[in-house]
Amino acid sequence: MSIDPEQTTRRARRGPVPPRHGRQKRGGGVVLPAVAGVLAMGLVLTGGYAAFAFTSLNNGVTKIDAIAPRSNGDDDVDGQAQNILLVGDDHRPDNATPEQMAELSTEDDGGATNTDTMIVLHINADGSQATMISFPRDSYVDIPGVGKGKLNSAFHYGTLNGGGDTGGAKLLIQTIQDLSGLTIDHYVRVSLLGFYQVVKELGPVEVCLNNAVNDPYSGVDLPAGTSKLDAKQALSFVRQRHGLPNGDLDRNVRQQYFLSQEARKVLSAGTLLNPIKMNAILSAVGGSIQTDTDLVSLGAQMRNLRPGNIQSATIPTLGTPTIMTNSGALSIVEVDTVGLPAFVQGLVGEPEEYTEATAAEPAATSVTVLNGSGVTAAAATASANLTARGFQAGAPGSSGTTKTTQVQYPAGQEAQAKAVADVVPGAVAVRSAAVTGVTLVLGSDGKTVSAPAPAGDTSSAPADGSADTGKTKPSKPRSSRSSEPKPSSTDVKSYGKEGVCIN
Structure with missing residues (x-):
């Protein structure tokens, strides 16, 4: 594919330009790709009217073949954790009227589509808990078949050469799967106009800010405390990145x-039990939504979910540097790829295949040790100790600095990973698409492989020198490097609880 991976990101390199002629500078994508799933979830909870509403919503959306069938042929979501990729794009539909364009504070986009909001919604197996994991649009990542580029351009590349929206969705899904190690089960995408129409029909949404904000670029102008936002104000609110300490990373927080x-x-009685309002919302949603599957199954999976049980997090990052490319300077978000696998697993839990696996014999386990601890020769020492314990240890190497010691493994090598984890107390075993074999990444937490006890000595000491020889529960993974200002927070937040305010 002869594509310049920097071409579609040139707009991001331009500095901010104040709006002219009363028209606000258009922001990035929007946050309500999940509105379809939220509506479906709410309808499940109501009964009665739900059957008709489900049918209307499901029949109105555009279906695309974005998700490959499960290898075992089982598409039943009941009892299985689900990962739904929620996408908001900046594309303006061709049939948008000039009045609608003015309401959106935008203009014709020339046909290109960048997915500027990307959230993986993880629903646990019983549907009672959910976690939104945001992926910053400027994340500089490997795009399959393209090379390095900003994450928000992956969809555009997939649409080229006849790929269309299906090709765009497939390439974006593959990029996020490769980056995060997550398997995407469902896909929902909504346009800018769709966001506006839904919020307009839904009615004012209440938000609370700790500090007043006035940003001429996005158009947001709100006092400290509680405000009720109409559709146009909501667009400004989720677009804002100027004036926030961490720019686009803080915009992710706004969107969550x-x-x-x-x-x-949506889940309030005033919405769900009002047929006129629900019909208006469903009509607004349908024409602006793309999904891989029917929304009934999404709603059924979330039937036990409540807003207070939705958590939010953003993938760990290392900073927002400006790099030089063939096309000039490019502002990016540097992803903490070393710490990301453990961070994601800390949110979604260990894969079932790992928890059910039986540790392989050391002699049948090949492992490579990488030093991310900053301690000289740590990988060489750990490799020697693994060899002494009967493992097939390869040549040691190095990785980026990380706090958490990890046993990374590809799908299918759970038994071998468990064998290595058993001799590194406190290490976090994480499935990763970035490795082709079991890889022990040593972190600054001091977890490592202890030398085997001499023959006849039945005592053993844990690798970290503590008195407890059992495995310790790992702390929540954090970004492996810090910078000022702090580029992102890996804290998990619950923004759906009543009375929550943000900065």
Whole structure:
């Protein structure tokens, strides 16, 4: 594919330009790709009217073949954790009227589509808990078949050469799967106009800010405390990145927060039990939604979910540097790829295949040790100790600095990974698409492989020198490197609870 991976990101390199002629500078994508799933979830909870509403919503959306069938042929979501990729794009539909364009504070986009909001919604197996994991649009990542580029351009590349929206969805899904190690089960995408129409029909959504904000670029102008946002104000709210300490990373927080508050609004009795309002919302949603599957199954999976049980997090990052490319300077978000696998697993839990696996014999286990601890020769020492314990240890190497010691493994090598984890107390075993074999990444937490006890000595000491020889529960993974200002927070937040305010 002869594509310049920097071409579609040139707009991001331009500095901010104040709006002219009363028209606001268009922001990035929007946050309500999940509105379809939220509506479906709410309808499940109501009964009665739900059957008709489900049919209307499901029949109105555009279906695309974005998700490959399960290898075991089982498409039943009941009892299985689900990962839904929620996408908001900046594309303006061709049939948008000039009045609608003015309301959106935008203009014709020339046909290109960048997915500027990307959230993986993880639903646990019983559907009672959910976690939104945001992926910053400027994340500089490997795009399959393209090379390095900003994450928000992956969809555009997939649409080229006849790929269309299906090709765009497939390439974006593959990029996020490769980056995160997550398997995407469902896909929902909504346009800018769709966001506006849904919020307009839904009615004002209440938000709360700790500090007043006035940003001429996005158009947001709100006092400290509680405000009720109409559709146009909501667009400004989720677009803002100028004036926030961490720019686009803080915009992710705005989007997570607004989505959680929107869920509270959708699930309120005043919305769900009002057929006129629900019909208007369903009509607004249908023409602006693309999904891989029927929304009934999404709603059924979330039947036990409540807004207060939705958590939010953003993938760990290392900073927002400006790099030089063939096309000039490019502002990016550097992803903490070393710490990301453990961070994701800390949110979604260990894969079932790992928990059910039986540790392989050391002699049947090949492992490579990488030093991310900053301690000289740590990988060489650990490799020697693994060899002494009967493992097939390869040549040691190095990785980026990380706090958490990890046993990374590809799908299918769970038994071998468990064998290595058993001799590194406190290490976190994580499935990763970035490795082709079991890889022990040593972190600064001091977890490592102890030398085997001499023959006849039945005592053993844990690798970290503590008195407890059992495995310790790992702390929540954090970004492996810090910088000022702090580029991102890996704290998990619950924005759907009543009375929550943000900065």
